[in-house]
Amino acid sequence: MKQPGGTDTQKRRAGESAAAAVPDGSVVGFGTGSTAAEAIRALGRRVESGLDIRAIPTSYQSRQLAREASIPLVTLEDAAPDVAIDGADRIAGFDLIKGGGAAHAREKLVATAAGRLWIVADGTKLADTLDRPVPIEVLPDAVPVLEPALESLGGDPTLRAAERKDGPVVTDNGNLVVDCAFGEIATPADLAADLAALPGVVEHGLFVGMAEEIHVGTESGVDVRERGSR
Numbered sequence: 001m002k003q004p005g006g007t008d009t010q011k012r013r014a015g016e017s018a019a020a021a022v023p024d025g026s027v028v029g030f031g032t033g034s035t036a037a038e039a040i041r042a043l044g045r046r047v048e049s050g051l052d053i054r055a056i057p058t059s060y061q062s063r064q065l066a067r068e069a070s071i072p073l074v075t076l077e078d079a080a081p082d083v084a085i086d087g088a089d090r091i092a093g094f095d096l097i098k099g100g101g102a103a104h105a106r107e108k109l110v111a112t113a114a115g116r117l118w119i120v121a122d123g124t125k126l127a128d129t130l131d132r133p134v135p136i137e138v139l140p141d142a143v144p145v146l147e148p149a150l151e152s153l154g155g156d157p158t159l160r161a162a163e164r165k166d167g168p169v170v171t172d173n174g175n176l177v178v179d180c181a182f183g184e185i186a187t188p189a190d191l192a193a194d195l196a197a198l199p200g201v202v203e204h205g206l207f208v209g210m211a212e213e214i215h216v217g218t219e220s221g222v223d224v225r226e227r228g229s230r
C-alpha cells in the first residue's frame with residue numbers, strides 16, 4: 001500500500017511543484033522516469049485547464065505520456081525549449097547522476113538546449129557525494145574497448161542487462177549502456193571530462209552544474225532549492 005508522504009507521494013509533490021512553475025506559452029523538455037512522469041501528468045492537468053505549452057520529449061516513455069495528456073509535441077528542429085523538467089538518480093548539491101532509465105543522452109541534449117534544468121525528485125535521491133554507478137551510453141562495437149579504458153579511470157564497468165529479455169538493454173538510440181562504479185566521486189567535473197573524451201562513449205550520466213532548481217518532495221511538502229540562493 002502507498003504510504004502518505006512515502007516516495008510515491010514525494011515524487012508527485014515534486015512533479016506538481018515544478019509543473020506549477022511553468023509559464024504559459026513555454027516549450028518544455030520532458031525528462032524520463034517515474035518522477036518526470038508526475039510532472040508531465042501535472043502539466044497535462046494544467047493544459048486541460050487552458051495552459052498553452054508544447055513539449056519536446058526525451059524518450060519513447062515521455063512522448064507517450066505527453067500524448068496521453070494531450071500535450072502538443074515538437075522537436076528541437078521546430079522550437080528551442082525554454083526549460084527541461086527531469087528526474088535524477090542521485091543528487092549531491094546541484095550535481096547529478098542520471099540514466100537509470102537509459103535516457104540520459106537525449107535528456108542532456110534537451111536540457112542543454114534549454115539552458116534551464118529543473119530536477120524533480122523524492123528525498124531518497126539526496127546524498128553528500130555522488131556515490132552510485134554512472135550510466136554510460138556506448139556504441140555497441142565499443143564495449144570491449146571501453147571496459148579496460150573505464151577500468152584505467154578507476155571504474156568497475158558492468159554492461160546493463162535487460163530485465164525482460166535475454167541480452168543487454170538497448171537505448172532508444174540503438175546503443176548499449178555500461179554502468180560504471182567509481183565509489184564516491186570526489187570531483188565529478190573531472191570524471192565527466194575524462195568520460196566524454198573516450199571514443200565510443202555516446203553520453204555519460206554525470207550532469208555537473210546543469211541543474212538550476214531542484215524540487216524535492218518531502219513527507220510534508222516540497223523543498224525547492226535554487227542554485228545561487230544557497
Ligand SMILES: O=C[C@H](O)[C@H](O)[C@H](O)COP(=O)(O)O
Pocket residue numbers: 031032033034035036086087088089098099100101102103104107
Ligand atoms: O534515464 C532516466 C532518467 O535519467 C531518469 O530521470 C532517472 O533515472 C530518475 O528516474 P526516476 O524518477 O524514475 O527515479
